[in-house]
Amino acid sequence: MQSSSKLFPVALVSAENRGDLSEDVYRLKPGNSPDRSVEIALTRLGNAGFANTSGIPVVLLHGSFSNRRFWYSPKCIGLGPYLARAGFDVWIAEMRGHGLSPRNQSYQSNCVGDYARYDLPAISDFIYEQNARPAHWIGHSLGGTTLAAALGGSYMEPSQIASVALCGSQVSRNYWLLKVPPVQWVGRFVLKRFEVLSGSRLKRGPEDEPIGLAIEALRWHGLFGRFGDAERNWWQGLSSVSLPVLAVAGAGDKQDPPWACRKLLEQFGSSAREFIQLSKADGYATDYGHIEMLVSKTAQQEVWPLLRNWITQCQA
Template sequence: MQSSSKLFPVALISAELRGDLTEDVYLLKPNNSPDPSVELALTRLGRAGHDGARGVPVVLLHGSFANRRVWYTTGGQGLGAWLARAGFDVWLAEMRGHGLSPRNRLYRDNRVADYARYDLPAIAAFVGEQCAAPAHWLGHAQGGLVLAAALGGGYLAAAQLASLTLCGSQISRLHGVLELPPLIWAARLLLRRREQVVAGWVGPGEGYEEEPAGMVRENLRWFGRFGEGRQDWAAGLVEVTIPVLALAGAADRSAPPAACRQLLERFGSPLREYLCLGRAEGFAEDYGRAAMLLGGNAHNEVWPLLEYWLRHQRLPERR
């Protein structure tokens, strides 16, 4: 089968019409990491009948214990579908071993470092090959953390991004009782024998898909530091000058507003926007990490706000 890319092997594994949307699923085999078995699924959403008039590209990156369904439900809803219907060229990336991306040979040892160093650059290169303009990138929870690692580590060139949006992403605070060092050591010891961690292991409501044990071990190792070896990814963010928006959920205990704002302030961008999604700011509810994308009020309050940001690189005035 002929590759869909001149960069590395890419197969178009599905091309479907889903109501008013087109859904093309690509499988990338970049062969750029120590594990040659890695394949990455990338779903492109567009409006039916508008294939020749693709809009501004947007890449959406899911968080931990999740896949593309956080953006695009089986019923054809979600922020990804909303943006596609609004005329954007939407790309839904799924990290190795998640969703339609098959489990790689070294699945249990997958790390954020692998996503940042190998997978995101491959996805960015393919999207750049297919589109005429730099893409806006949006990461949810750990998806935003991976993007911060890729940019802070210099693995992803800022010129490849039109803007960055972080939804409930932070790098400075562990979840609940895991802030206690003895429990960190005990958890890391337990995870050495595991292949994966089931959804809900960290806490209730934490996603719906298994996560490689290596990802959780790595997050525990970062207690107080965000980087790998001698490389400090957090320090590298000062060199990143693209527009950045950070959304925090007022009711998010895993990524509290103060920690989300702290991550935003590490960026060197002259255009930085921050908004806490809560009643104090005039929203209908105090949003949690999942609710800011999937809650009953999200499609009325949060999705239009994100669409406005992508079009204008600023937040709309709130009444």
């Protein structure tokens, strides 16, 4: 089968109309990481009957224990369809082993460092090849954290990015017990006995997560831990990022609290930064939780237009 890209092998898995929307599903095989078996599913949404390339590209990155359905329900409801109907060229990525992306050979060792160093740059390159305009990236939770890692590590081409929106994303919430070395050792010993964290068993979502993510998080929160890997300090690197950045936090979010989301935003070197707290005190209908900030009826009315306006503002 002929590749849909000149960059690396890309298969067009399906091309369907879903009511008023067109849905193209691609499977990318970049071959740019040590594990050559990695394949990434990328769903493109547009208005049926119209050329997708006429719209401004927007890329959506799901969080942990999730997949494309966070943005795009089987009934074509979600932020993805909302933006597609508004005329944007919408791309929804699914991380290794999530949704339509198959599990790679070294799946259990997958971590944010792999996603940031290898997968997001490949996704960005392919989208730019298909629609040669800088894209607006929106990440929720771990998706936003991964995006911050890719930017802080200078893994992505800045000219391909128009703006960044981080929704419920942070790396500064401390777990002081994890800074005790014996606790770290025991934690690593226990975690290495597993291959995955089960989303269904933990009641966190429909997908599993590789144990490599948990081990990586332990290292970040250790006594001398940092947001980065052995080669690069992603946290420090964010101070050199000058892209427009929006941080959205829910006042009712216990997992990624507003103060920590704000701290991540303030680490960016951009002069175009905006922080929005979704709370009753700030005029919103409710104190939004971690999921509800993007998936709820009130989010459709209050948060989705906010993100659309951010993109339009950055295009001006």
